[in-house]
Amino acid sequence: MLTVDDVYKSYGDVEAVRGVSLSLAPGEILGLLGPNGAGKSTLLGMISGLLAPDRGTIELPGAGDPRDPQARRSLGLAPQSLSLYEELTAEENLRFLGTLYGFSGRQLAGRVEYCLELAGLEARKRDRVTTFSGGMKRRLNLACALIHDPPLLLLDEPTVGVDPQTRAHLFDQIERLRDNGKGVIYATHYMEEASRLCRRVAIVDHGRLLALDRVQDLIERYGGQSSVRIVLKQQPPPSLSLPGTWQDGIVSWETDTPLDDLVRLAGGGLEWEEVAIRGPDLETVFLKLTGRSLRDDTEQPAAHGAGG
Ligand SMILES: Nc1ncnc2c1ncn2[C@@H]1O[C@H](COP(=O)(O)OP(=O)(O)OP(=O)(O)O)[C@@H](O)[C@H]1O
Ligand SMILES: [Mg+2]
Structure with a gap:
């Protein structure tokens, strides 16, 4: 039209x-x-x-x-x-x-x-x-x-x-x-x-x-990865490799597989108070x-x- x-x-x-x-x-x-x-x-x-x-x-x-x-x-x-x-x-x-x-x-x-x-x-x-x-x-x-x-x-x-x-x-x-x-x-x-x-x-x-x-x-096409941020309950187990930077009890990283990452971390003994996942949106586009x-x-x- x-x-x-x-x-x-x-x-x-x-x-x-x-x-x-x-x-x-x-x-x-x-x-x-x-x-x-x-x-x-x-x-x-x-x-x-x-x-x-x-x-x-x-x-x-x-x-x-x-x-x-x-x-x-x-x-x-x-x-x-x-x-x-x-x-x-x-x-x-x-x-x-x-x-x-x-x-x-x-x-x-x-x-x-x-x-x-x-x-x-x-x-x-x-x-x-x-x-x-x-x-x-x-x-x-x-x-x-x-x-x-x-x-x-x-x-x-x-x-x-x-x-x-x-x-x-x-x-x-x-x-x-x-x-x-x-x-x-x-x-x-x-x-x-x-x-x-x-x-x-x-x-x-x-x-x-x-x-x-x-x-x-x-x-x-343009949105990129999800960003994940977790607030830890306690120190991470030393054997566990973290996917992102760890500062003041907060770990944040970017990933295509936020849920898989969290499952792996939980399996490795990591415990958290809070988790926030932000998917790509038009803003990131x-x-x-x-x-x-x-x-x-x-x-x-x-x-x-x-x-x-
Ligand atoms: N009548 C006008 N005379 C001179 N410059 C103008 C005129 N109208 C718009 N412009 C300029 O043209 C450009 C595009 O303006 P326009 O108003 O189309 O943008 P917009 O996307 O609608 O912005 P907004 O979200 O602020 O409404 C801007 O740089 C603006 O300053
Ligand atoms: Mg306008």
């Missing part, structure tokens, strides 16, 4: 997106995972038709180039920077957008009702957006992207600043949309969100697509691909959002 072929975009000297290609199938949530400044919003800006690529093509099958106003009907963008009319009520925001897409009468009322229900905002529909919490605004921002029932959804960090309950609510709704056959691109810098929601994940950094595959395949942690700079608020 979407083909992105070798797109580039620079802002002056900043090469925000450098040769990204990807495709999306209906009923798929594709994760776009990368740290601040990776180029996620710029890429979504191009896919949504708000930004023109410097090079490369984007095509929505059946609808053509996303910059064609007709094609815009087939996609909905929930931008990173909220795009809501603060002085209007939730219902008025949705009605207004619905009218722009040509809905009226019963059909418009039906779409507005559906979107309010999806956002869990029926009870607050007559309240102005200024009175909403950050999480409620995020939910309305998502609802606004859905008003015209587009087959393709572009969600740019849809859970920024929301509490765990709202996050869970948003996840349920996004999964429901996927189950109804929507194609979703989900931009995030939270690897937990990408692993939980997405079948395939595109890892981006400094504008480049470093890898795109199923989560499990990425972890198998990112570390392997870039040499940096995904979390290095994720705590700074985004300074801007492309087209938002």
